[in-house]
Amino acid sequence: MALSTQLHVVTGKGGTGKTTVAAALAMSLAGQGKKVLLCEVEGRQGIAQLFDVPPLPYEERRIAVGLGGGEVFALAIDPEAALLEYLAMYYRLGRAGKALDKFGIIDFATTIAPGVRDVLLTGKVYEAARRKDGNRFTYDAVIMDAPPTGRITRFLNVNAEVAGLAKVGPIRRQADSIMEMMRSAQTWVHLVTVLEEMPVQETIDGIAELTSARLPVGHVILNLVRPPVLTASTRDALAAGSLKTASVAKALAGAGLDEAAAPALIAGGAAHLERQRLQDSQREILDACGRPLVELPLLTDGVDLGALFELAERLEALP
């Protein structure tokens, strides 16, 4: 029997939409009837914005119901609250907790003391992923909207951070148990990217770092993918420059539109083609990295709750 429930860690370079993907994954699992906890750890309140609910407190709160009868709970993990909770839970340090706060130690531990903040943030996820009601896990899955790709390995590899400092003691033991869960068969680290050079490079570096830290890499999620609009013949004509302004202008006039728009439309088509080429070459690079890929389309109207359902459907293939 597994020691923890399924844990999906969702990372990605800034601007690639990892919060959206984490939320869509939560909706996808809820759509399959599961009870899911969606956590954020960076204090940005991105989940609340996406689901259009008031800012999340340090408290698990139901924010959505899936079509399949599942539920999505959300939690914004705050390191200070997590530390006080941790002290109270494991050490019954109610009074000392307050004294620590008075001496500025809570602030010190959660901002300056290296690694402690990450132990606290991942520690709360660990607690939620192992929590049970009777003999069942409280949640069927826990999803973490994690720090960006550039920091994810260091973030998850908490024991390496702490090991240099705490060689014994409870913080060290806690870090070791967290690592055990992070490396278990129940955990996947999914990387979100867009098909552009820098994020793709960062994704590949991230996969290598995670792998060498023995952290389990799940799917690579290609977000904001522009669907190919052009047919092969139009693509070839644009590439060869054989699509003439005059013939486009004529077609526009025939449809009752301003024929003067023809050069701009052709330029728009050429730019689209250029982006498609760039996307294709980046996709090839990712294909070669050997991880399963999932594509999510660029939604021109932006992401709202309805769009989350749409994206959720495409994530059903994830474990």
Next chain:
Amino acid sequence: MTGKAQTAPSARKARTSPRGGTRTTSPGDLDIDALLDDPTTEIIVCCGSGGVGKTTTAAAVALRAAEKGRTVCVLTIDPARRLAQSMGLTELDNTPRPVQGAAVDGGSLDAMMLDMKRTFDEVVEQHATPEKAAQILANPFYVALSSSFAGTQEYMAMEKLGQLHATGTWDLIVVDTPPSRSALDFLDAPDRLSSMLDGRFIKLLLAPAKGPARLLSAGFGIVTSALNKVLGAQVLTDMQTFVAAFDTLFGGFRQRAEGTYALLQADGTAFLVVAAPEPAAMREASYFVERLAGENMPLAGLVVNRVHETGADGITAVDAESAAHKLSGGTTAAGATAELLAIHADRMRVAARESRLKKRFTAAHPAVPTVTVAALAGDVHDLEGLRLIGDLLAQKA
């Protein structure tokens, strides 16, 4: 170089004209060229949330200034590999190096990539005796603090900025800010580190070395026993050793942090808030603008990158789609035109959404000059690409 850069920020002459000089463009537009042409602009800080093109903006602004004849240094934090290569940043040695092909008309461009641990080490070495420095550098607590403390990178970026400025070698320094958890961390980092270093907790740690009787209150007992319980006794010992060795440096750190903060507030500094037309990035930009105002930091304006424009905005998305419907199934040219119209309709929808976001920002911050930079089809990774971004920023493309 006039030598003005060496004077303390507080001693600098107060600015009489608005940042960026007299504007010739319509109110509400950010005039990058006026900002760069103004010789009193000594520091430009590019900030914004991750993934909005801060590094590229910083590099493009620096290159444009250099090609206007200024002596420029650009301090980048984490550039894309090919962009770094194009600027000759192949080694991370914490020293500005000339960018080949960027010097014209007496201007020059140097570039460097921040090495935060090395910067921290240098500060320690500069302020402590060699023996003491060696002791600090070897302390496990220092090693962890200097390489992984969440605010170290932000703090060291500002520290390096202060150092570069103090040399007086450059008349303009353009700095890129780290991709922080919150884009504001670098503003807080100097203050947070310095207040932490002479905070109560540090005094508590120092107490055993300085005569414990004074602080041996009931509170102290609870605190040390709690710390020992949670962290283990060895961690506390490491921290005490570190703090004791670091004690003499605290004053210096606080002073430096205050100096950096004053430099950021000075008249010669201009903040460029960089955003992309996405809800999260624009929200962050809004917050940043308010925060800068609250801290009396001089804001030059907002740069909105990767904005989708179309040259045929006379055709609405709806008209384009209905015409595309009519044209499809016709001749080859009609079919191709239908496809182009479909692309156009998508672009118009994206442009409309982005324009709503920009309007929302402008409604909330009517006084903030703004410039938008059109999305390019490809990535930017050479000086030519940076020049194009510079032209777009200056609205001269």
